[in-house]
Amino acid sequence: MFGTLEIGIDLGTANVLVYSKNKGIVFNEPSVVALDTTTNKVVAVGLEAKAMIGKTPGKITAIRPLKNGVIADYDITSELLKYIITKASTRMGLTIRKPNVVICTPAGSTSVDKRAIQDAARNAGAKKVFLIEEPVAAAIGAGLPVDEPVANVVVDIGGGSTEVAIISFGGVVACHSIRIGGDHLDDDIIQYVRKEYNVLIGEPTAEQIKMEIGYALVDHEKEVLEVRGRDLLTGLPKTIELHSYEVRDAIKESLLHILEAVRATLEDSPAELSGDIVDRGVILTGGGSLLKGMEQWLSEQIFVPVHLANEPLESVAIGTGRALDFLHKLPSVAR
Numbered sequence: 001m002f003g004t005l006e007i008g009i010d011l012g013t014a015n016v017l018v019y020s021k022n023k024g025i026v027f028n029e030p031s032v033v034a035l036d037t038t039t040n041k042v043v044a045v046g047l048e049a050k051a052m053i054g055k056t057p058g059k060i061t062a063i064r065p066l067k068n069g070v071i072a073d074y075d076i077t078s079e080l081l082k083y084i085i086t087k088a089s090t091r092m093g094l095t096i097r098k099p100n101v102v103i104c105t106p107a108g109s110t111s112v113d114k115r116a117i118q119d120a121a122r123n124a125g126a127k128k129v130f131l132i133e134e135p136v137a138a139a140i141g142a143g144l145p146v147d148e149p150v151a152n153v154v155v156d157i158g159g160g161s162t163e164v165a166i167i168s169f170g171g172v173v174a175c176h177s178i179r180i181g182g183d184h185l186d187d188d189i190i191q192y193v194r195k196e197y198n199v200l201i202g203e204p205t206a207e208q209i210k211m212e213i214g215y216a217l218v219d220h221e222k223e224v225l226e227v228r229g230r231d232l233l234t235g236l237p238k239t240i241e242l243h244s245y246e247v248r249d250a251i252k253e254s255l256l257h258i259l260e261a262v263r264a265t266l267e268d269s270p271a272e273l274s275g276d277i278v279d280r281g282v283i284l285t286g287g288g289s290l291l292k293g294m295e296q297w298l299s300e301q302i303f304v305p306v307h308l309a310n311e312p313l314e315s316v317a318i319g320t321g322r323a324l325d326f327l328h329k330l331p332s333v334a335r
């Protein structure tokens with residue numbers, strides 16, 4: 001379309017992915033930046049910076065410049081985007097050209113959030129910057145025919161937010177966005193272990209617990225995991241045994257919030273699209289949808305078929321990159 005380098009960026013709270021039409025995913029790293037607080041200089045970005053979380057010496061802090069899907073720190077987000085654009089261009093064998101980029105924004109972004117993302121991308125070297133709503137990108141990436149007059153329902157459970165949308169004819173017909181995503185389940189687990197065992201665990205440990213023995217379904221095969229943390233009474237390292245049903249208990253409130261967002265969106269659906277929804281079902285995207293039993297649990301709660309996208313972690317990035325081909329059919333794209 002533009003004759004220059006074109007990329008789609010999924011600027012997520014947890015991970016940043018870059019998709020190029022010809023090469024597929026060319027960048028996939030955590031959205032973390034490590035800063036030297038004495039000089040305010042960036043010392044590491046992405047994977048290297050994530051490895052520093054909770055382990056850095058006093059003068060180095062590892063931060064996530066995006067919180068709940070929106071920019072929490074503008075300057076650091078610019079630095080992150082600069083790193084991403086340079087690295088993605090190098091991986092594609094391009095060093096000089098300024099790319100045209102499509103970036104997805106959470107459906108709940110304000111015009112101020114959107115402006116901040118566009119400015120940060122231009123500041124980072126992008127030429128043209130288009131913004132597409134995250135659920136639309138997720139639906140395109142999951143292969144749904146968003147430009148046709150049928151109801152495409154997508155539930156995108158990211159790290160910091162969950163977006164539920166009904167898309168038809170290229171536009172969002174109904175949508176709910178909540179600032180609860182997979183990362184909140186980690187927080188729930190941290191709080192639970194602290195309250196029940198007086199043991200402090202870090203975010204990476206909580207995430208590992210969620211991935212290994214976290215279930216959306218109450219009825220599941222019980223599993224146990226040995227967990228290491230710091231005993232808050234003695235200050236010493238301690239190992240505890242955590243059961244999967246305890247984890248289910250810890251995350252139940254957050255799951256119910258996600259369910260509420262899905263129900264509220266379906267309730268807002270125009271009556272004409274209801275039949276489509278029952279026939280075509282709901283598509284799950286985003287890393288949070290990989291929680292074990294998510295499809296079955298959600299389907300049992302809303303009485304509609306639920307399917308997991310092929311590449312849930314990559315749907316938004318793929319859709320963002322592919323959107324370049326039919327920006328003219330998407331009325332809500334910001335330029």
Ligand SMILES: Nc1ncnc2c1ncn2[C@@H]1O[C@H](COP(=O)(O)OP(=O)(O)OP(=O)(O)O)[C@@H](O)[C@H]1O
Pocket residue numbers: 010011012013014015016068069157158159160161162181182183184207210211214285286287288289290291292312313316
């Ligand atoms: N196998 C898994 N089981 C459960 N959760 C998982 C699994 N794999 C990844 N996740 C969770 O998915 C979340 C990240 O998902 P994703 O990369 O889609 O988010 P994001 O796009 O960066 O965030 P957002 O859309 O909120 O900005 C994290 O909370 C991560 O712990």
